[in-house]
Amino acid sequence: MNGVSVKEADIAVLPQDNAGSEEKRLGFWLTLPAQCLVLFIAVFPILMQLYISMTDWSPLDGIPWYRAYELWIGFINYTDLASDSRFWAAMWRTFLVMIVCVPIQFLLGLGLAVLFVDEFPGKRWFYSTLLIPMMVVPAVAGYMFFLLFQSGGPVNDLLSLFSASPVKIAWLSDPSLALVAVMAADIWQWTPLMFLILLAGMISVPQDQQMAAVLLGASWGRRFFTIVLPRMKTIIIIALAIRTIEIFKIFDTLYIMTGGGPGVATETISVYIYKVTQQDLIWGYVAAIALAILIVLSVISAIAISRMSKGANAR
Amino acid sequence: MRRSLPFEFLRYAMILLIIAISLVPTLWMLSMAFKPIAEWSASGAALTWWPENPTLDNFRFIFGQSSSELIVSLERTAARPIVASLLAAIVGTLIAMTAGTAAAYGLSRFGKGNNLPLALIQLRLFPPMAVMIPLMIMWSFLGLIDNWFGLAVVYGIVTLPFAFWLMKTFFDDMPREIEDAALVEGCTRLRVFAVITLPMMRPALASSALFVFIMNWSDYLIALLLTTRDWVTIPVYMTSLSSSMTGQLYGAKAALGLIAAIPPVILGIAIQKHLVRGLTFGALKE
Numbered sequence: 001m002n003g004v005s006v007k008e009a010d011i012a013v014l015p016q017d018n019a020g021s022e023e024k025r026l027g028f029w030l031t032l033p034a035q036c037l038v039l040f041i042a043v044f045p046i047l048m049q050l051y052i053s054m055t056d057w058s059p060l061d062g063i064p065w066y067r068a069y070e071l072w073i074g075f076i077n078y079t080d081l082a083s084d085s086r087f088w089a090a091m092w093r094t095f096l097v098m099i100v101c102v103p104i105q106f107l108l109g110l111g112l113a114v115l116f117v118d119e120f121p122g123k124r125w126f127y128s129t130l131l132i133p134m135m136v137v138p139a140v141a142g143y144m145f146f147l148l149f150q151s152g153g154p155v156n157d158l159l160s161l162f163s164a165s166p167v168k169i170a171w172l173s174d175p176s177l178a179l180v181a182v183m184a185a186d187i188w189q190w191t192p193l194m195f196l197i198l199l200a201g202m203i204s205v206p207q208d209q210q211m212a213a214v215l216l217g218a219s220w221g222r223r224f225f226t227i228v229l230p231r232m233k234t235i236i237i238i239a240l241a242i243r244t245i246e247i248f249k250i251f252d253t254l255y256i257m258t259g260g261g262p263g264v265a266t267e268t269i270s271v272y273i274y275k276v277t278q279q280d281l282i283w284g285y286v287a288a289i290a291l292a293i294l295i296v297l298s299v300i301s302a303i304a305i306s307r308m309s310k311g312a313n314a315r
Numbered sequence: 316m317r318r319s320l321p322f323e324f325l326r327y328a329m330i331l332l333i334i335a336i337s338l339v340p341t342l343w344m345l346s347m348a349f350k351p352i353a354e355w356s357a358s359g360a361a362l363t364w365w366p367e368n369p370t371l372d373n374f375r376f377i378f379g380q381s382s383s384e385l386i387v388s389l390e391r392t393a394a395r396p397i398v399a400s401l402l403a404a405i406v407g408t409l410i411a412m413t414a415g416t417a418a419a420y421g422l423s424r425f426g427k428g429n430n431l432p433l434a435l436i437q438l439r440l441f442p443p444m445a446v447m448i449p450l451m452i453m454w455s456f457l458g459l460i461d462n463w464f465g466l467a468v469v470y471g472i473v474t475l476p477f478a479f480w481l482m483k484t485f486f487d488d489m490p491r492e493i494e495d496a497a498l499v500e501g502c503t504r505l506r507v508f509a510v511i512t513l514p515m516m517r518p519a520l521a522s523s524a525l526f527v528f529i530m531n532w533s534d535y536l537i538a539l540l541l542t543t544r545d546w547v548t549i550p551v552y553m554t555s556l557s558s559s560m561t562g563q564l565y566g567a568k569a570a571l572g573l574i575a576a577i578p579p580v581i582l583g584i585a586i587q588k589h590l591v592r593g594l595t596f597g598a599l600k601e
Contacts, residue, residue, distance in 0.1 A: 040472065148340055
């Protein structure tokens with residue numbers, strides 16, 4: 001704190017020069033805690049991961065992790081990964097959930113945003129109510145859908161109502177239907193997020209051009225597709241990217257609903273990694289899977305971010 | 316823009332329909348939480364949409380009081396997991412907000428060409444699953460497994476990107492003139508930050524902290540991997556309820572789910588103005 005009072009005196013004499021170096025120093029100290037945390041969670045663990053992934057180490061072996069070199073196997077974990085059919089099936093299943101859920105969430109969210117874009121009585125209440133699903137703890141949402149899809153649960157009850165004969169589908173223990181139930185839960189929980197982002201984007205589209213188009217007699221559909229949607233391009237990309245990334249990580253809801261089962265019918269990539277970590281305990285192999293995924297994602301995100309910032313500069 | 320009457324009617328009809336659908340799962344769990352065991356809908360029994368004999372037994376049960384119908388009593392009650400969830404989420408929020416706010420201010424005012432923002436976005440891209448092995452090894456090395464503080468540190472790091480980006484956009488929005496005036500008066504940068512900027516940012520700090528708290532409170536996976544017994548959080552405890560008991564404890568789990576779900580829903584609605592900003596890393600401000 002002594003340094004501070006000296007600084008005050010300095011500034012009074014030489015405001016220009018001193019302010020510059022002081023700012024630099026302050027900028028460094030202020031960002032230091034965050035930098036350390038990132039280093040702690042990113043750089044060091046990844047190096048450790050690289051090391052473990054070259055070994056056949058497991059916490060059951062009775063040797064500490066730093067002596068894992070005694071079980072050195074080189075790249076064998078990685079070559080195993082290439083021919084691990086359960087891994088690739090989990091990967092495919094994750095993509096399946098992605099390509100089904102993201103478009104449905106997008107279209108529903110966009111439709112809702114259109115309904116909410118201008119003022120009407122009760123808008124605030126409806127808006128808040130619609131956001132509730134995304135605020136529910138995902139694990140709890142998983143339990144909600146677990147209850148809904150029981151064979152004696154409300155979903156079957158409603159279906160019986162419509163089909164006039166009692167429906168007893170065992171959703172969560174049928175390999176071909178369990179994934180549908182999981183997707184329903186994801187769509188229920190995350191459509192509000194799409195809606196929230198798309199609505200914010202839609203509201204921020206300037207009104208003047210739309211007014212001009214109205215005066216020229218353009219139909220609503222024409223205005224929407226030629227003026228509103230193109231203006232929302234960046235926001236749409238952000239919304240789609242957020243959901244795609246989050247679905248790639250899908251775990252909580254799904255794991256509570258089905259535990260990845262029946263069998264491996266709903267085993268996505270996170271569930272697969274979790275199971276190998278907790279049940280099979282071959283951590284050397286898990287490290288290899290995790291690192292491979294990290295590398296692929298880093299490359300993709302680096303390309304995406306550089307393209308997006310280039311696009312932002314061009315505008 | 317003026318729209319016709321049929322359009323208005325159609326709009327309300329569609330909104331109400333979607334709201335009805337979107338509330339079913341929540342309401343079903345709500346009704347489950349207040350049902351006595353006889354109405355839990357064992358596969359044979361007819362389904363009741365609303366509890367016919369509403370009861371608080373499920374809530375009493377998870378806090379250790381066995382009722383006439385549920386003779387099983389719990390080895391561990393829900394009280395400790397609730398404390399664990401609160402402790403880990405609150406301390407995690409403090410860590411994220413402290414580091415995030417400092418870094419956000421530093422970069423918003425005098426940080427050009429720093430690559431921390433992008434590093435933080437990348438951090439968010441990665442599935443937490445993918446760094447879990449080293450983390451579990453490190454944490455057991457440091458004795459932080461099954462420890463609320465160990466969990467809080469991970470939460471702090473995981474939500475740091477949100478704290479940082481939210482605060483950065485708030486700092487970017489703040490007019491510089493006030494700070495500049497104080498600087499001319501002879502205040503140091505640090506004093507300006509502590510005495511002028513931070514107090515002005517109180518509402519922004521509050522909503523960012525609530526946002527980060529919701530994120531921490533919602534976690535399941537990290538707690539599942541890093542806690543085993545003494546410091547399990549509510550969602551982990553909830554899943555253990557059925558596996559350790561004979562049969563499913565539908566009502567008890569629903570009661571617990573309700574307790575877990577209420578805080579984020581209330582807080583989330585309170586800060587809904589800033590949700591977009593937080594969720595899109597400040598790319599969009601409403």
